[in-house]
Amino acid sequence: MMNRRDLLKSAAALAAGAAGAAVPASLAQAPAATPPGAVRTPLPMPTAAKLPRWRGFNLFEMFHPEWSDGKFIETDFDWIAEWGFDFVRLPCSYWFWAKPEALYDIDEEPLKEIDKAIAWGRERRLHMNLNMHRIPGYCINPPAEPTNLYENDETLEAACHHWRMFAERYKGIPNNELSFDLMNEPPNVEDENFLRVHGALAEAIREVDPTRMIIADGKGGGHSPVENIASIGVAMSTRGYSPVRISHHKAEWINGSEHWPEPTWPLIEEHDGRKIVWDKDHLRQDRIAPWKKLEATGVGIHIGEWGTHNRTPHEVTLAWMKDNLELFQEAGWGWALWNFRGSFGILDSERLDVEYEDFRGHQLDRKMLELLRAH
Numbered sequence: 001m002m003n004r005r006d007l008l009k010s011a012a013a014l015a016a017g018a019a020g021a022a023v024p025a026s027l028a029q030a031p032a033a034t035p036p037g038a039v040r041t042p043l044p045m046p047t048a049a050k051l052p053r054w055r056g057f058n059l060f061e062m063f064h065p066e067w068s069d070g071k072f073i074e075t076d077f078d079w080i081a082e083w084g085f086d087f088v089r090l091p092c093s094y095w096f097w098a099k100p101e102a103l104y105d106i107d108e109e110p111l112k113e114i115d116k117a118i119a120w121g122r123e124r125r126l127h128m129n130l131n132m133h134r135i136p137g138y139c140i141n142p143p144a145e146p147t148n149l150y151e152n153d154e155t156l157e158a159a160c161h162h163w164r165m166f167a168e169r170y171k172g173i174p175n176n177e178l179s180f181d182l183m184n185e186p187p188n189v190e191d192e193n194f195l196r197v198h199g200a201l202a203e204a205i206r207e208v209d210p211t212r213m214i215i216a217d218g219k220g221g222g223h224s225p226v227e228n229i230a231s232i233g234v235a236m237s238t239r240g241y242s243p244v245r246i247s248h249h250k251a252e253w254i255n256g257s258e259h260w261p262e263p264t265w266p267l268i269e270e271h272d273g274r275k276i277v278w279d280k281d282h283l284r285q286d287r288i289a290p291w292k293k294l295e296a297t298g299v300g301i302h303i304g305e306w307g308t309h310n311r312t313p314h315e316v317t318l319a320w321m322k323d324n325l326e327l328f329q330e331a332g333w334g335w336a337l338w339n340f341r342g343s344f345g346i347l348d349s350e351r352l353d354v355e356y357e358d359f360r361g362h363q364l365d366r367k368m369l370e371l372l373r374a375h
Helices: 004-022 074-082 108-123 153-169 191-208 280-295 314-331 366-373
Strands: 055-058 087-093 127-134 178-181 214-217 235-240 267-271 274-278 301-306 334-337 357-359 362-364
Touching: 074 108, 087 108, 087 334, 108 127, 127 153, 153 178, 153 191, 191 214, 214 301, 235 280, 274 280, 280 301, 280 314, 301 314, 314 334, 314 366
Parallel strands: 055 087, 055 334, 087 127, 127 178, 178 214, 214 235, 235 301, 301 334
Antiparallel strands: 267 274, 357 362
């Protein structure tokens, strides 16, 4: 077995070779397009201690090879910008460009689709956030990876290799136009292990691009802050899915959700004979306060995912969303709805209780859109 130093050297060399040969020379240098005669206002500059209040959407064309085709759609970027939003998160699975049995064998063609997406976002003044939804050694969704990067150093080095590749590929793009989100919704590991793994990933990026803006999702599926995260110089992303009986009502991938009673907002739940009333005040206490405490230590906060599945009644969805949006605004945090097109989104969500508006061949949830735009 190779020791850690040898693994680092080997992975770095592979990353430099694979990425350096493939990167189009103009990719990082190309300026975002500005109409003739127009004055281009720069996007706000993020730091690990303070993130802009980015607002936007997740686009999941590279979320999973069996559920999406890996081809981002340019009109999505047009409409997101047209409606006044400024942020796009790209949750990507490495399965599009590599395989678990050959983690260092990178297929260049799928990466060109990410290149396009980042370029389209930059042209429209959208901050682009590249996230590894499935990284070598971990994914919150099944199936599990063959090895776990929290337990296996060789797997962790492979994950570092992928981030070095992206760091090399997009080196030179300003931080106000591109950030990296290390992995989606990490498990509830001990803080020491979390900092070790995420610190290694961040270090791999900085070996190539020392000043790249980096974000880490909270542990426990993105929901829990990590003390001392400021020590590795990254901001943090949390989630807005509480309570799950609202956000994931009858979601087919949540075991037992088909038996949940129809939710209301506010929502009353019972746990171990104790009544819990989920309302705006409870959300503030449960989902905002712990992260405000972390923010006070010098860590920027963003809500990387939030929203409700299409089986939650629409009026309940809108009331719950309004309370969340007011809390996010009160906290000074931005957000990214999961998703743009699809069951959580504003387009083609296939809700049964919405009077959709025809929008350029798509079904638009106008009420949800205008609620989002207002916050």
